[in-house]
Amino acid sequence: MSESGEKTATVVGAGMVGICCALYLQNEGYQVTVIDRNAPGEATSSGNLGGFGIASCPPAAMPGIIRKVPGMLFKETAPLKLRWGHAVTALPWFIRFIAQSRRSNVEANARARQSLLDKVHEAIDPLIDEAGAQALMKSAGLMFTFENEAAFQKAAYAFELRKRNGVDLDLLDGNEARQVEPNLSENIIRAYRVANFSNTADPLRLVQALAQLFLARGGIYHRAEVRGFKVGSKGVSDILTDTSEIPVEVLVLAAGVWSRPLAKQLGSSIPLEAERGYHTNFVGSEVAMTGAIMSVERHVAVTPMREGIRVGGMAEFAAPDAPADMRYAKIVRAHAQALFPGLLSHQKFSEWMGPRPSHPDAKPVIGRSPLHRNVYFAFGHDHLGLTFGGITGKLISELVTNNMPSVDLAPFRPDRF
Ligand SMILES: Cc1cc2nc3c(=O)[nH]c(=O)nc-3n(C[C@H](O)[C@H](O)[C@H](O)COP(=O)(O)OP(=O)(O)OC[C@H]3O[C@@H](n4cnc5c(N)ncnc54)[C@H](O)[C@@H]3O)c2cc1C
Structure with missing residues (x-):
């Protein structure tokens, strides 16, 4: 809880995925802080082809x-x-x-991807509308x-x-x-x-518009590099950045490809x-x-x-x-x-x-950390991070609030590898 008694959450990463997680957590009444070393959307989310890849x-x-x-x-x-x-680094991947x-894996991976693709527009369109984008x-x-x-x-x-x-x-x-x-x-x-x-005719502007909505709703944007975490009895207690220590109640790791070393510090070795x-x-x-x-x-x-x-x-x-x-x-x-x-x-x-x-199976990781109850992973969206941003945000908010996820999350578990 914040000093004013609000529920709080912190999202690491302000790409398409992180900003959508932040917006969906705001929908659930959380006071949300986003931490990124850059301005919103400037990493991989800036230069993609803008497609909402429902046929992928x-x-x-x-x-x-x-x-x-x-x-x-x-x-x-x-x-x-x-x-x-x-x-040598990439060989195990x-x-x-x-x-x-193998055909059985291909069929299962395609079905799992489709289960997210079916929900793309119902998750992202309301955010785009509210952002006036x-x-x-x-x-x-x-x-x-x-x-x-x-x-x-x-x-x-x-x-x-x-x-x-x-x-x-x-x-x-x-x-x-x-x-x-x-x-x-x-x-x-x-x-x-x-x-x-x-x-979208401009994926960077789209993330910027969504980030503007996040700020307009009272979200906090903290520009810093995340270097590590402090772990207490209830999970991660603080995020360590290059400038300060930030206390956390709920942490969402959505730092794109850079999530791998951060997840490793949290005890999860993920092939990203x-x-x-x-x-x-x-x-x-x-x-x-x-x-x-x-x-x-x-x-x-x-x-x-x-x-x-x-x-x-x-x-x-x-x-x-x-x-x-x-x-x-x-x-x-x-x-x-x-x-x-x-x-x-x-x-x-x-x-x-x-x-x-x-990830090798072309599915993102969307789920609770196997080791820390207040940490959630939302990364690894390969060719579809723009497409999957909205539905990932929705699913993360459902997990954080202990609601039934609107998609079966078993295929996306962080400990499946
Ligand atoms: C050529 C190309 C075309 C593509 N076309 C499409 C497409 O048409 N449709 C589609 O859906 N997807 C497409 N994609 C994929 C899509 O762009 C990515 O999946 C998506 O951008 C990933 O978003 P993200 O939010 O996970 O990561 P990112 O956008 O990379 O954001 C991660 C954020 O985390 C921050 N960060 C990382 N580490 C730290 C740290 N330690 N401390 C603080 N901040 C940190 C970074 O600064 C960054 O802002 C394409 C990709 C490419 C390369």
Whole structure:
């Protein structure tokens, strides 16, 4: 309790996930403090592709991945990269990742992801509305594109998995795809369209708007680096930052990929790796684009954004804070230019790298710490942290208030590894 008798909670991390946890705890009457070393949303949540990925139940580890990984690691333009200095650290993660590609695991992981995806909009839309951020949202659909028949056939299982999990997909031929997206390359021969897909035109501004709402409701923002914790008889009693010690009643750890060392200090060893993605913005592009595109062969997504067209992709396994290698932003740029030939003449770009927080089973950790009753974990949302932020916040607030979680949380337990 605070001096005024209010229930209090502290969230570490002000990315999409942390801010949504803070807002949902405020909904339950908590006086909430958010601690972050940066301003809200400036880490991985700033540069993503803005998609609310309701059609993304297939996990990253799919059947047959074991045959593809070695080839991908050595091909210059392939989407998977490993910094060799990081190989030993990442090896146990890769072993677990390969084990997750067994069909029974894939089916279970997809079902678990879908159980969150089913609740995405009912959890996030009220927050977006209250933040007055509807203008940052657009609902213009998504197309998964194919440039050759063999790739289409190879992807059959992933799309069947989507359909079995309730995703509505329309199959289009190349001309039908270009009716939806007239500037798309003639090389596109087929596409699956998800009509009810929405995206934000600016993920950083969206988190900033949600953080403004948090402050307007009386939330406290504390800018500091969290270095450790003090543990008392009832769990964690204080957060140790670079500037002070902050007493806590309820602690939510939502520090993205940087949660791993903090969870370790709290006694939980969790296989969380930085799967670093890159984007290029075609700043001020005049090539018109309606909705979002995901190229199945090229492993990139392209989205129309407020500042131009953004293309993103790549999965570089390296330490989260190692310097970015912007050759990878150029690889995704070339893919966007192949998908939208009108972009070939574009001159002005901005480039970015952000570490996705990824677990081998492609499911976040959402649950109470196995060791400290007043600590909750909310991290590891890999390619879907924007999408899953709202529902994660809702579930964390349900756990903190001892209410029945609106999703079965067994698949997301912190001690499942
Ligand atoms: C290229 C790319 C495209 C993507 N596209 C999409 C998409 O279209 N849709 C989607 O849903 N997701 C997408 N993602 C994934 C999404 O961006 C991430 O899953 C999400 O941003 C993770 O949010 P987070 O709040 O967990 O972490 P972050 O946004 O990284 O926030 C963590 C916060 O914790 C703070 N922090 C960390 N350690 C400490 C410490 N010790 N002390 C104080 N503060 C600390 C950091 O400063 C940071 O603000 C994409 C990612 C990439 C890289």
